[in-house]
Amino acid sequence: MNWEPLILTFKLAAVTTILLFVIAIPISYWLAYSKAKLKPILETLVSMPLVLPPTVLGFYFLIAFSPNNAFGNWINETLGIQLVFSFTGLVLASIIYSLPFMVHPIQSGLSSLSPSLKEASYLMGKSKTKTLIQVLLPNIKPSLLTGIVLSFAHTVGEFGVVLMIGGNIPGKTKVASIAIYDEVEALNYSAANSYSLILFGITFCILLVVYLVNGGYLKRFTK
Amino acid sequence: MIAFQVRKSLEGPNGLLNLDLNIQIEAGDLVTLYGASGAGKTSALRILAGLMKANSGRIVVDGSIWLDTSNKIDMKPQERQVGFVFQDYALFPHLTALQNLEFASTDSTNKSQIAELVEIMELEKIQNRKPATLSGGQRQRLALARSIVQRPKILLLDEPLAALDITMRLKIQTYLKKVHERYNLTTILVSHDIGEIHKLSNRVYVLEEGKVVKQGTPTEVFFNQKLSGKFKFKGNVLKIEKEDVVYVVTVLIHNEMVKVIAQESEIKNLNVGDVVLVASKAFNPIIQKIK
Numbered sequence: 001m002n003w004e005p006l007i008l009t010f011k012l013a014a015v016t017t018i019l020l021f022v023i024a025i026p027i028s029y030w031l032a033y034s035k036a037k038l039k040p041i042l043e044t045l046v047s048m049p050l051v052l053p054p055t056v057l058g059f060y061f062l063i064a065f066s067p068n069n070a071f072g073n074w075i076n077e078t079l080g081i082q083l084v085f086s087f088t089g090l091v092l093a094s095i096i097y098s099l100p101f102m103v104h105p106i107q108s109g110l111s112s113l114s115p116s117l118k119e120a121s122y123l124m125g126k127s128k129t130k131t132l133i134q135v136l137l138p139n140i141k142p143s144l145l146t147g148i149v150l151s152f153a154h155t156v157g158e159f160g161v162v163l164m165i166g167g168n169i170p171g172k173t174k175v176a177s178i179a180i181y182d183e184v185e186a187l188n189y190s191a192a193n194s195y196s197l198i199l200f201g202i203t204f205c206i207l208l209v210v211y212l213v214n215g216g217y218l219k220r221f222t223k
Numbered sequence: 224m225i226a227f228q229v230r231k232s233l234e235g236p237n238g239l240l241n242l243d244l245n246i247q248i249e250a251g252d253l254v255t256l257y258g259a260s261g262a263g264k265t266s267a268l269r270i271l272a273g274l275m276k277a278n279s280g281r282i283v284v285d286g287s288i289w290l291d292t293s294n295k296i297d298m299k300p301q302e303r304q305v306g307f308v309f310q311d312y313a314l315f316p317h318l319t320a321l322q323n324l325e326f327a328s329t330d331s332t333n334k335s336q337i338a339e340l341v342e343i344m345e346l347e348k349i350q351n352r353k354p355a356t357l358s359g360g361q362r363q364r365l366a367l368a369r370s371i372v373q374r375p376k377i378l379l380l381d382e383p384l385a386a387l388d389i390t391m392r393l394k395i396q397t398y399l400k401k402v403h404e405r406y407n408l409t410t411i412l413v414s415h416d417i418g419e420i421h422k423l424s425n426r427v428y429v430l431e432e433g434k435v436v437k438q439g440t441p442t443e444v445f446f447n448q449k450l451s452g453k454f455k456f457k458g459n460v461l462k463i464e465k466e467d468v469v470y471v472v473t474v475l476i477h478n479e480m481v482k483v484i485a486q487e488s489e490i491k492n493l494n495v496g497d498v499v500l501v502a503s504k505a506f507n508p509i510i511q512k513i514k
Contacts, residue, residue, distance in 0.1 A: 114311055114313065116309040116310075116311055116313035117313050117315065119272075119274050119300070119307070119309070119313070120307065120309060120313035120315075120369075121315075121326075122274070122299075122300040122301055123272060123274075123300050123301075123303075123305055123306070123307050124326065124327045124329075124372075124373060125301045125302075125329055125373065126301065126326075127301065134326070135315055135326075138317040139315070139316055139317050
């Protein structure tokens with residue numbers, strides 16, 4: 001069995017999740033506390049990947065990132081990054097595709113905290129950033145864990161976006177979900193089955209860990 | 224010395240509320256804002272702390288200008304030296320009691336001060352426990368201690384004792400008085416409890432619909448008009464029972480149940496749940512020392 005697609009899948013999911021975590025925190029913070037008129041528009045945009053068929057997203061990425069048009073060309077020329085049919089492109093597309101899975105839990109975690117926690121910290125002379133890092137985030141650990149795991153799992157399960165923008169280049173963009181499709185197309189059911197079974201097992205374990213940790217079962221067990 | 228003059232229109236529970244206050248507080252005073260809920264007491268504290276923006280106004284504390292809307296000065300809450308005890312205490316759940324205190328310190332030099340506060344507020348035994356495992360009174364003491372770590376100029380207390388039972392309340396009142404004097408604080412308390420106000424504060428502002436309608440010492444404000452030689456208490460009727468030839472009406476006054484004998488004619492219009500006035504002539508009641 002060829003392990004490359006599986007390794008690529010988890011590499012993509014890991015890189016995406018790490019970057020997404022960093023990006024999602026300021027976005028969630030803004031969405032949780034801002035009273036700006038523009039907020040509903042940004043909220044809608046963040047949630048769009050939930051309802052949009054991945055192929056639509058992938059299609060527009062393909063168009064936007066293509067070196068044949070201005071934006072893709074500019075990125076290619078000035079930054080020297082090729083986004084279409086490359087791992088970098090996959091990461092970027094995955095970040096946008098999984099954005100709501102990271103932003104929503106963190107945003108609702110922040111909104112559920114009593115506003116007096118933030119205010120108490122300000123009155124102790126702590127800046128907004130310090131308050132976010134030292135007071136708010138440590139108190140929404142379950143939300144952070146949910147966001148990280150859902151984004152990771154969602155990226156593992158990605159298909160349409162990858163197919164559109166990444167294609168099927170072994171070792172570069174051929175992730176497990178594409179490999180499964182490929183093997184089925186070639187009537188190679190046993191290979192498809194091994195990939196599927198591994199993905200099934202791993203995602204089950206990841207989600208199980210989240211529910212165990214957030215449900216407090218582990219704490220009770222170790223006591 | 225605090226000069227506090229602000230205007231703010233608020234969406235209150237009873238519609239639009241126009242807060243319009245002009246209060247001068249002497250350094251070292253312990254004053255109380257008293258009034259029905261929705262009168263603007265909490266908002267006044269929040270504006271003073273910088274947590275709420277005023278429409279217009281000027282706040283000067285010990286000569287430094289915290290707010291002056293005509294000159295566009297509005298000091299951030301981080302820069303105002305205010306200790307604030309929130310109604311929900313706002314203790315950080317992820318930190319232990321001691322860590323909560325340490326979080327409030329600005330540098331490492333006031334380690335000894337934290338130790339002193341721990342001692343005064345009797346927090347030694349709970350230092351390493353998280354807020355979730357503490358009782359209401361312990362949380363209250365911790366919140367009070369935490370608000371003083373920074374040596375604030377003003378201490379603001381937003382109904383800090385409302386959630387506690389009477390014994391605990393009396394205990395915390397003592398602590399409060401102790402730290403107020405020990406640290407030369409100027410304290411503003413929001414309270415509903417006349418007994419508490421009488422015990423703690425030297426000046427009361429009665430707020431109604433966002434305005435100060437009465438001010439003075441607690442005795443002037445609460446007791447002068449009642450020197451009519453009568454006891455008067457408001458209460459709720461809990462039960463009306465017939466006993467032989469008279470009726471016994473059980474009335475809840477504050478937290479005490481009182482039985483009052485009544486004639487048939489007196490209870491004619493009385494129903495359970497009614498708000499009544501229980502009054503007595505001054506020569507009637509018995510006074511007895513209980514503490």
